[in-house]
Amino acid sequence: MSSPQSILEHTFGYTRFRDPQREVIDTLMDGQDALVLMPTGGGKSLCYQIPALAREGCGVVISPLIALMQDQVEALCAAGVRAAFLNSSVPPEQAQQIEAALQAGELDLLYMAPERLLQPRTLAMLQRVQISLFAIDEAHCVSHWGHDFRADYLQLNCLHEQFPTVPRIALTATADRRTRAEIAQRLDLAEARHFVSSFDRPNIRYRIAQKDNPRRQLLDFIRAEHRDDSGIVYCLSRSKVESTADWLVQQGFTALPYHAGLPADLRAEHQRRFLREDGVIVVATIAFGMGIDKPDVRFVAHLDLPKSIEAYYQETGRAGRDGEPATALLLYGLEDVVKLGQMAANSDGSEEHRRQERNRLNAMLGLCEITSCRRQALLSYFAEELQEPCGNCDTCQEPPQTWDGSEAATKLLSCVYRTGQRFGAAHVIDVLRGSTSEKVLKFGHDELSTYGIGTELSAAEWRAVVRQLVVRGYLEVNSEAFGALQLTEACRPLLRGEEKIELRKLPTPTRRSAASGSR
Ligand code: ADP
Ligand code: ZN
Numbered sequence: 001m002s003s004p005q006s007i008l009e010h011t012f013g014y015t016r017f018r019d020p021q022r023e024v025i026d027t028l029m030d031g032q033d034a035l036v037l038m039p040t041g042g043g044k045s046l047c048y049q050i051p052a053l054a055r056e057g058c059g060v061v062i063s064p065l066i067a068l069m070q071d072q073v074e075a076l077c078a079a080g081v082r083a084a085f086l087n088s089s090v091p092p093e094q095a096q097q098i099e100a101a102l103q104a105g106e107l108d109l110l111y112m113a114p115e116r117l118l119q120p121r122t123l124a125m126l127q128r129v130q131i132s133l134f135a136i137d138e139a140h141c142v143s144h145w146g147h148d149f150r151a152d153y154l155q156l157n158c159l160h161e162q163f164p165t166v167p168r169i170a171l172t173a174t175a176d177r178r179t180r181a182e183i184a185q186r187l188d189l190a191e192a193r194h195f196v197s198s199f200d201r202p203n204i205r206y207r208i209a210q211k212d213n214p215r216r217q218l219l220d221f222i223r224a225e226h227r228d229d230s231g232i233v234y235c236l237s238r239s240k241v242e243s244t245a246d247w248l249v250q251q252g253f254t255a256l257p258y259h260a261g262l263p264a265d266l267r268a269e270h271q272r273r274f275l276r277e278d279g280v281i282v283v284a285t286i287a288f289g290m291g292i293d294k295p296d297v298r299f300v301a302h303l304d305l306p307k308s309i310e311a312y313y314q315e316t317g318r319a320g321r322d323g324e325p326a327t328a329l330l331l332y333g334l335e336d337v338v339k340l341g342q343m344a345a346n347s348d349g350s351e352e353h354r355r356q357e358r359n360r361l362n363a364m365l366g367l368c369e370i371t372s373c374r375r376q377a378l379l380s381y382f383a384e385e386l387q388e389p390c391g392n393c394d395t396c397q398e399p400p401q402t403w404d405g406s407e408a409a410t411k412l413l414s415c416v417y418r419t420g421q422r423f424g425a426a427h428v429i430d431v432l433r434g435s436t437s438e439k440v441l442k443f444g445h446d447e448l449s450t451y452g453i454g455t456e457l458s459a460a461e462w463r464a465v466v467r468q469l470v471v472r473g474y475l476e477v478n479s480e481a482f483g484a485l486q487l488t489e490a491c492r493p494l495l496r497g498e499e500k501i502e503l504r505k506l507p508t509p510t511r512r513s514a515a516s517g518s519r
Contacts, residue, residue: 004029004050011053011079018043020195024169025051028133033168033192035139035184039199039382040173040314041321045072048135048169049109053081057130058107062114063137064150069111076109085111086122102129114152123162131166134159139170142186143179153186160188168192174310176383199313199382203320204328206374206393208367210464210506211333214303215244219251221301221329222281229298230274233283234315236304236339244303245283258284289315295322301329305336307344308360309367309381332368334425334467337361338483345479362471369471371400371504405503406494408457408465413474413495415450416485419443424483429454429462461506468503 004025008014017025020036021043027034028051038044052059063069069085076083084098084107101107102125116122142153159168170187172179184192209217218233233248235241238259248255254277256270274280275294282288300319306312312330320326344357363381370377373389373396380386389396415432416423430437431445434452445451454462466485469475474491478484493499 002054004054007050007053011081012046020197021046024195027193028167028169029054031167033189034195035180035189035192036169036171036195037175037180038173038197039317041317042197044171047171048133049076052109052132055132057132058102059109059132059135060126061109061111061135061137062117062156063111064113064141065138066113073111081109082107083109086116087113099125105129114150114156118152118155127162131163134163134166134168136168136170136187138172139183139187140172140175140179143182157186157188174382199379199384200375200386201317201320202392203323204316204326206328206378208330208332208374208394211331214331215247217331218301218303225327226299228279230279230294230296231281231299231301232288232297232318233281233301233303235283235285238285240303241283241285248281248283253281254279255281255283258282258288260285260287286311286315289318293321297321297326299327299329303331305332305340306364307340309364309378312364313378334463337365337467337470338477338479341477341479365471369468369504371395371402401505402502403505404500405465406500409469409474409494409501410497411450411454412462412465412469413487413491416475416487418448418450419445421486422481422484425463425466425485428485429459432462433459464506465503
């Protein structure tokens with residue numbers, strides 16, 4: 001049997017372990033259990049792959065994600081590891097071959113979905129062979145409180161009873177203290193050593209700004225701070241990926257599109273150029289990034305709002321893997337909220353699932369609108385506490401100013417009410433600002449008591465008020481009614497004048513508008 005260090009070098013081609021891989025591996029090599037909490041991209045896989053190779057027998061990996069299983073097994077086989085997976089997508093003849101290989105001691109790693117493992121037949125088969133370890137991936141699925149509860153996972157405690165001498169490792173990227181305790185309890189991991197990594201990426205500077213003229217904002221950002229750097233620009237749709245990449249090329253950058261609709265060879269080519277050449281910008285949908293380990297990505301820019309904080313963290317986390325300073329820029333606007341809300345409303349799945357998607361989106365919006373340190377808020381979302389404001393995010397560096405928005409909020413809420421809670425932000429703002437647009441006149445909204453009572457704020461300022469009231473739960477954007485604004489219970493005290501509300505001021509104009517203003 002080879003040592004963990006030599007497997008790291010010769011099988012995986014890396015020189016050093018990352019923290020805390022070595023300790024986790026030693027724990028399993030000693031035959032003890034481990035519970036590992038590490039952010040996505042932190043390197044969880046090696047924590048069980050290496051001891052599975054270094055110990056006698058086959059390592060059994062339980063994972064709920066069929067697509068990930070397939071990717072991992074392909075990568076392992078390419079590295080010369082004898083790995084296979086068993087799930088519902090594997091035809092019976094092939095499954096038989098895999099089982100035969102297992103029984104002949106010819107497998108190093110076997111991936112399985114939990115329901116497969118729990119079949120009495122499978123458990124009986126595993127009893128007849130030597131198992132080096134059990135790895136339970138996405139272990140938070142055992143928790144009722146999490147997003148991804150899976151009833152199958154509850155039965156995985158049978159592993160401890162049926163295989164008392166086989167070490168087990170449970171891994172997850174999302175678990176607060178309570179979920180961690182629940183994992184340990186439900187999986188019978190009372191004796192397990194806990195390895196809890198920080199989610200903080202101190203070298204990434206987080207910046208989140210309102211969309212004003214997004215292409216121009218992106219261009220100013222790259223020119224001023226990341227000229228000649230490698231970066232990733234994320235967009236929601238394929239067509240926007242293409243048009244943004246074309247436009248960046250026109251501006252003189254090496255920019256390559258990447259999305260699932262491109263032919264495989266072109267995608268591979270763009271990925272290869274991004275990895276090998278300097279100063280390449282990839283414009284991509286979220287399809288790009290899985291399994292990409294380029295250490296010197298200097299910026300990640302989002303031109304559309306990610307649909308959750310998890311997604312934002314994961315995508316921005318592709319910047320600055322080398323530890324050198326990097327920037328994560330996110331541009332967002334009210335239209336993102338409407339669009340993502342619609343996508344969530346139309347998505348498959350149960351009402352409960354859609355409700356969770358809305359909650360995740362709201363949490364993401366909350367991160368956009370806060371006036372305190374972004375990093376503190378981000379980490380607290382992952383149940384981690386950062387004692388002091390970080391000093392390396394936009395709100396730390398240019399603290400946003402606030403103003404007493406009570407009167408403006410009352411005007412807006414009243415206007416939403418008077419127009420019948422059937423219109424989107426643009427129309428409500430038109431009414432407030434006394435527009436004579438066709439739509440305003442057609443509905444007779446120029447006759448309302450709230451017509452023209454909001455000329456003191458610009459349309460952009462009103463949009464900021466709308467966004468903040470949505471984020472704080474006073475207003476809802478009804479995705480089933482074309483983004484109509486609707487009041488919630490929470491707004492009563494505001495409407496009665498019993499509550500004050502502090503709002504975030506729009507930041508000082510972008511560099512460009514400041515420059516053109518001083519002409
Ligand atoms: P996770 O499962 O925690 O999301 P992975 O196990 O997929 O993370 O690892 C993320 C990336 O980091 C992979 O590309 C992996 O090859 C790389 N990686 C993991 N450990 C090391 C290491 N010790 N040295 C260099 N790269 C590593
Ligand atoms: Zn900060």
